[in-house]
Amino acid sequence: MSGANGTRPEGSAGPATQPSPTREPGGEPAGHTPTRTDPVGGQAARMWEAGMGRREKGRAGRRKRRGDVHAVVPEAEFRSYYGQPILKPPIWTHDIAYYLFTGGLAAGSSMLAVVADARGEVSVRRGLRLTSLGALGASAYFLIIDLGRPERFYNMLRVAKPTSPMSVGTWILTAYGPLAGAAAVLEAAPLLPDRGVLGLLRRCAPPAASAAGAGAAVVAPLLATYTAVLFADTAVPSWHEVHRELPFVFAGSALAASAGAALVLGRTGEVGPARRAALLGACLELTAAHRVEHGHGLLSEPYVQGRPGRYLRAARALTVAGVAGAWLGRRSRLACAASGAALMAGSLLTRMAVFEAGVHSTKDPKYVVVPQRERLAQGRPARSDTPQDIPVV
Amino acid sequence: MVSANSLYGPVDPAVDAGYDAPPSRKGFFTDTSVCIGCKACEVACKEWNLVPEDGIDLLGTSYDNTGGLGADSWRAVHFVEQSRPIGNKGAPFAELPTGPSGTGYAAAVAAAGIDALEEASRLGTGVPGGQPVAEAAAGGGCGCSGGGGGCGSKSSAAASAAAGAGAGTKLLGMPGMHAPGALPDREGRSDVRWLMASNVCKHCTHAACLDVCPTGSLFRTEFGTVVVQEDICNGCGYCVSACPYGVIDRRESDGRAWKCTLCYDRLKADETPACAKACPTESIQFGDLDELRERAERRRQQLHDVGVTEARLYGHDPHDGVGGDGAFFLLLDEPEVYGLPPDPVVTTRDLPDMYRTMAVAAGAMVLGVLASAVGRR
Ligand code: SF4
Ligand code: SF4
Ligand code: SF4
Numbered sequence: 001m002s003g004a005n006g007t008r009p010e011g012s013a014g015p016a017t018q019p020s021p022t023r024e025p026g027g028e029p030a031g032h033t034p035t036r037t038d039p040v041g042g043q044a045a046r047m048w049e050a051g052m053g054r055r056e057k058g059r060a061g062r063r064k065r066r067g068d069v070h071a072v073v074p075e076a077e078f079r080s081y082y083g084q085p086i087l088k089p090p091i092w093t094h095d096i097a098y099y100l101f102t103g104g105l106a107a108g109s110s111m112l113a114v115v116a117d118a119r120g121e122v123s124v125r126r127g128l129r130l131t132s133l134g135a136l137g138a139s140a141y142f143l144i145i146d147l148g149r150p151e152r153f154y155n156m157l158r159v160a161k162p163t164s165p166m167s168v169g170t171w172i173l174t175a176y177g178p179l180a181g182a183a184a185v186l187e188a189a190p191l192l193p194d195r196g197v198l199g200l201l202r203r204c205a206p207p208a209a210s211a212a213g214a215g216a217a218v219v220a221p222l223l224a225t226y227t228a229v230l231f232a233d234t235a236v237p238s239w240h241e242v243h244r245e246l247p248f249v250f251a252g253s254a255l256a257a258s259a260g261a262a263l264v265l266g267r268t269g270e271v272g273p274a275r276r277a278a279l280l281g282a283c284l285e286l287t288a289a290h291r292v293e294h295g296h297g298l299l300s301e302p303y304v305q306g307r308p309g310r311y312l313r314a315a316r317a318l319t320v321a322g323v324a325g326a327w328l329g330r331r332s333r334l335a336c337a338a339s340g341a342a343l344m345a346g347s348l349l350t351r352m353a354v355f356e357a358g359v360h361s362t363k364d365p366k367y368v369v370v371p372q373r374e375r376l377a378q379g380r381p382a383r384s385d386t387p388q389d390i391p392v393v
Numbered sequence: 394m395v396s397a398n399s400l401y402g403p404v405d406p407a408v409d410a411g412y413d414a415p416p417s418r419k420g421f422f423t424d425t426s427v428c429i430g431c432k433a434c435e436v437a438c439k440e441w442n443l444v445p446e447d448g449i450d451l452l453g454t455s456y457d458n459t460g461g462l463g464a465d466s467w468r469a470v471h472f473v474e475q476s477r478p479i480g481n482k483g484a485p486f487a488e489l490p491t492g493p494s495g496t497g498y499a500a501a502v503a504a505a506g507i508d509a510l511e512e513a514s515r516l517g518t519g520v521p522g523g524q525p526v527a528e529a530a531a532g533g534g535c536g537c538s539g540g541g542g543g544c545g546s547k548s549s550a551a552a553s554a555a556a557g558a559g560a561g562t563k564l565l566g567m568p569g570m571h572a573p574g575a576l577p578d579r580e581g582r583s584d585v586r587w588l589m590a591s592n593v594c595k596h597c598t599h600a601a602c603l604d605v606c607p608t609g610s611l612f613r614t615e616f617g618t619v620v621v622q623e624d625i626c627n628g629c630g631y632c633v634s635a636c637p638y639g640v641i642d643r644r645e646s647d648g649r650a651w652k653c654t655l656c657y658d659r660l661k662a663d664e665t666p667a668c669a670k671a672c673p674t675e676s677i678q679f680g681d682l683d684e685l686r687e688r689a690e691r692r693r694q695q696l697h698d699v700g701v702t703e704a705r706l707y708g709h710d711p712h713d714g715v716g717g718d719g720a721f722f723l724l725l726d727e728p729e730v731y732g733l734p735p736d737p738v739v740t741t742r743d744l745p746d747m748y749r750t751m752a753v754a755a756g757a758m759v760l761g762v763l764a765s766a767v768g769r770r
Contacts, residue, residue, distance in 0.1 A: 081471060081732030082454040084461060087639040091630040111758070115766040148628015148648025152608075155627045159609040163400070163741055166607035166631050221755035228754070229747045233605060233740050234634040240740055243747045247754030255761055269770050276765035284757060362634075369729045372736035382714030382738040384402035 078373065080365040087235055087362040092146055097355035099142040100227050101257065101348045103173075104250060106135035107224035108258025108281075110180050110216040115273050116262070117210055124274065126187050127265025128258065129213060133184035136177055165230040172226055176219040183213035224254035231358060237368055238361035239354075241299040248288035249350065255281025256319060257347035263326055263340030268333050275326045278343055282319045285350065289316070292354075298370055302357035311353035318346035401742040403711035406598050406719075410613035418617035419660060420719035421669065421677055422685040423591055424692060425731075426704060428676040430589035434468040435459060437671035441656065442467065445646070461732065462592055464644035467653040468668050471731050473588035588724075590731045591677060593668070594619070594640045594653035595708055596719030599739040602632035602641050602652075610650075617682070617719055618655040626650050637715065637737035655719070682719060689723060701725070707733065714738035 080086075090096075109132040116125035144153045157174070161167040189205030192198045228250045232243030239246070255277050262274035289312065293303045302308055322343035329335020361367040375381060398404040407415035438444060447465035452458050455472040462469045600619045603611040610626035611619060621632075621641075628648040632641050641652040656666035664670075669679035678685060686709050696704035703725050708718030714737050728735045 079727060079729050081473065081730060082452075084454075084732055085639065086729070086732055086734050088463075088633050088636065088642050090634040091643050092634070108758075111762045112765075115762060118766065119770075121770070146630075148630065148643050148650075149626070152625075152627035155608040155610070155625055156629075158625075159607070161607065161609065163604040163744060164607045164631070165744075165747075166605065166629060170607060221758045222751075224758060225751045225754045229744075229751050232747050233744055234631075235601060235637040235639075235737075235740055236634055240743070243743060244750055247747075247751045248757065251754040251758040251761075255758055259765075272768055272770040273765045276768060277761060280761040280765060284761065365729070365732075368734050372734055373729075376736050381736050382742075383712050384398070384716065385712045 078366050078369040080369060084365065085363050086365045086368045087237075089359050089362040090234070090236060091148075092355075094352070094355065095142040095146045097352045098348075099139050099146075100250070100351035100355065102135040102138040102142065103227055104224050104254030104347065104351070105257045105261060105344070106132040106139060106180060107176075107220035108254040108256075108277075109135065109261055110176075110183070110213065110220040111255075112258050112262055112274060112277060113183070113213055114217040116266075116270070117213060119273065121266065121270035121273075124262050124266035124270045128262055129180075129184040129187050129209070131258070131261045131265065132180045132216070136180055139173070140177075165226055165233050169223075169226045169230055172219060172222050176216055176223050179212045179216035179219065183209045183216055186212065221251070225251050231354065234358075236358045236362050237371065238296075238299045238302045239358040241296050241371075242292045245288045245292045245295070246354070249285055249292060249354065252281045252283070252285030252288060253347045253350050256285055256322070256343045257281075259326075260322060260340035260343030260347070263336045263343070265340075266336075268331065268336060271326075271336060274340075275330070278323050278326050278339075282323045282343075285347075286316060286319065289350065299361065299367060302360040302367070303353065306356075306360065308353040308357035308360065311349045311356065315346045315349035315353060318342045318349065322346060398716075400604075400744060401599060401716065401739065403716055404598060405617070406600075406613055406716075407615055407617045412615050415615040415617070418682040418719065419655065419679070420596060420617070420682040420685055420721070421593060421655075421666075421679055422689045422721060422723070423593070424676050424678065424689070424723045425588065425590040426692075426696065426701070426723055426725055427674045428470070428589040428591055429674055430456065430470055430472055430587070431673060432459075432470050433671040433673060434591050434668035434677055435466065435470060437667040438468045438653070441659070441667035442654070444651075445644075462594070462638075462640045462642075462652070464642040464651040467593065467651070469592045471588075471590045471592055473590075473726070473730055474585065475588065475726075476585040588726055588731065590722065590724065591668070591672075592732070593720050594655075595638055595715070595721070596653075596655055597739065598711065598716030598719070599741065600715075601635035601637060601739045601741055604739070604741040604744075605631045605635045607631060614655075614657055614660075616655070616657075616660050618657065618660070619719075620654045620657050621650055621652060623649055623651070635740055637734055637739065686721075689721065693723060696723075714742070 109128040113125050113128035113132065116122075116128060144150050147153055156167065156170040159167060160171055186205040186209035189202045189209075192202040192205075194202065225247045228246035229243070231239040232246050234240060259274040259278035259281060263271050263278070266274060293300055293312065303312060319342070322339045322341075325335050325339030325342065329339060380386070396404060396409060399409055405415075405418065407418065439446070444465055444467060447463070450458055450460060452460055455474055457470060457472040459466050459469040461471075596618045598617075600611070600613075603613060603619050607629060608625050608627055610622045611632060612622065614620055626649040628643055628650065630643055630650070632650050633643060641650050643650050656664070656668075659666055665679050669677040678688070680688075689706055689709055693704050693706055705724055706721065707724050707728050708715075708721035711717035716739070722731075722733075724731060724733075
């Protein structure tokens with residue numbers, strides 16, 4: 001918002017009808033003779049010449065010199081209202097990007113913990129259950145502090161609304177939280193005494209934890225993927241456009257991150273499943289992310305250029321390195337841990353990139369106007385009486 | 394109740410939301426061809442709804458220093474200055490698909506010997522019983538009408554006289570209270586046109602903000618409008634990202650989302666919304682949506698008949714991407730020139746598709762975990 005409302009540096013320099021000479025960096029545009037009868041039009045022309053209503057030349061030029069990939073996308077011609085954004089940028093902060101990561105980490109950890117539980121890999125099971133509890137707590141924290149009115153977070157629980165992915169997610173978290181929490185807390189059972197009531201509890205804990213963990217693992221895949229719908233179900237051009245790929249990016253990213261946690265926390269002899277999960281998750285994530293980056297023309301651009309682009313490339317490098325390290329350094333505890341850390345960092349960067357790319361796409365009106373104009377030019381406006389625009393799966 | 398068109402397609406939103414026999418749907422038809430940019434609507438809205446002031450900004454782009462709709466601006470008047478100075482067909486306006494007044498329309502009108510002022514007074518505003526704008530602008534005495542509110546013709550006549558008399562006066566090009574042609578010196582008219590439009594929440598038939606609100610704070614009224622309940626909103630901000638028009642926003646000072654309520658309190662009391670009541674030119678017309686749509690089509694036809702072929706309706710069609718807007722517009726250029734999206738779509742149209750994709754991805758995750766469970770340690 002502040003971008004749209006920002007006062008120009010010299011904005012206080014008097015009435016806008018009398019542009020001071022300092023306002024025209026290039027001087028009078030060639031061929032323009034201001035006439036007494038046309039003061040306003042002259043100003044409009046000068047303002048236009050000064051670059052208003054266009055994209056900032058400097059920015060684009062600088063990027064091009066760096067040889068960015070987006071140079072292949074021709075500069076889009078479009079009209080706008082003095083270059084102002086049409087959409088409001090999301091008011092979510094990076095906390096939501098962190099939540100995407102912690103939520104995915106918690107979900108994947110619960111799923112892999114069930115595998116470890118079934119295979120009797122105690123160190124991995126314990127590490128992952130505790131990871132999911134920690135990540136769950138962090139998720140709740142990030143979600144609540146990002147509200148405008150954190151003390152009213154419980155209003156989320158007054159309705160259950162399928163048309164609101166945030167409401168759906170709230171209920172997914174509400175179902176998942178206690179189960180994952182119980183599985184993690186019951187890991188403390190060995191600390192209890194052998195005898196008496198507490199001894200009984202101690203003996204009941206492992207099966208109870210397994211049951212709770214299994215329950216959490218059933219909900220977990222929904223927790224890992226609903227966030228993709230949360231982002232895609234907005235008017236944010238670069239999020240909505242990739243709604244067919246985003247759930248796969250997030251699912252793969254969650255799997256890779258939790259496999260990373262297992263590699264960091266588990267004993268070397270017990271991380272076989274995590275290694276395979278890292279490979280599968282990375283394949284899923286990188287394949288889907290590739291389509292996000294290249295399959296959507298102009299709306300892919302925010303994922304390729306600028307900071308989100310750098311984040312995504314770094315994420316890819318880290319993920320590939322993590323998988324490679326996990327397989328090649330199979331016998332080294334250190335190599336496993338480092339690979340696991342790389343996988344988690346890659347997942348976090350992926351989430352940051354997706355978040356920032358979407359935010360960026362709301363700040364430039366071209367991401368709204370150009371695709372919609374293209375649609376109109378091709379004779380397929382969004383209409384409910386012409387079925388060709390309605391997507392089919 | 395919930396129907397096949399609940400997410401997309403024509404629907405009566407109040408009935409869809411579960412009201413039995415609701416009153417007829419209310420809305421706005423904003424006819425930008427008669428907007429004079431006075432911002433009375435902005436002020437009236439702030440006054441009536443106690444919307445806090447949001448700072449004074451000189452944006453340096455135009456006379457629009459409001460900067461668009463937001464939590465503290467529920468009406469916002471956009472100003473677009475278009476010009477192709479004669480003899481200076483410079484780069485900026487050479488490619489305009491619909492030329493400014495001086496190129497296409499005005500030239501044709503001049504060639505046909507049409508007097509713009511006479512035309513304007515004949516056309517009026519399209520409101521039954523309404524007051525033709527130009528009548529007042531030409532200084533023809535105060536013609537206040539019942540529906541139109543006040544009028545400032547006395548002062549504008551005086552201003553015209555002053556502008557004509559002072560030979561040494563420098564015309565700053567400030568938009569006055571009258572149409573450009575009302576200046577005494579018609580030969581000296583500049584080749585500029587001003588597009589002015591009072592923007593507002595569209596009260597969409599399929600309102601993405603409402604669909605995604607996780608607390609139920611946003612709700613559909615019996616009048617088919619969309620309103621935030623400030624005692625429930627927890628400021629999650631989902632609505633902000635969901636609105637395809639960039640209307641609703643969160644107020645920094647109190648952390649909640651705010652937007653036009655279509656004066657729900659006034660509608661309840663059978664009153665006209667404050668902004669429409671204050672509009673002196675009947676640019677903002679309030680009423681039953683069905684009637685407004687017919688009136689708007691008549692107005693568009695009327696303008697086309699006299700050669701204003703760039704007049705077009707925006708948001709009036711129940712088959713468009715949002716199922717039609719409750720507040721729709723007559724524009725004189727492409728929507729994006731006014732900061733409006735040319736072909737908006739309610740994001741929840743694709744929600745079933747998104748949930749299906751999510752289910753497939755969740756399934757893929759389960760398969761991945763199962764596959765990794767088999768094998769060596
Ligand atoms: S989606 Fe935007 S324009 Fe439509 S009702 Fe909601 S806030 Fe208003
Ligand atoms: S910010 Fe308020 S009105 Fe908007 S979606 Fe969240 S709870 Fe609903
Ligand atoms: S209808 Fe009421 S709330 Fe909406 S813009 Fe007009 S005055 Fe403001």
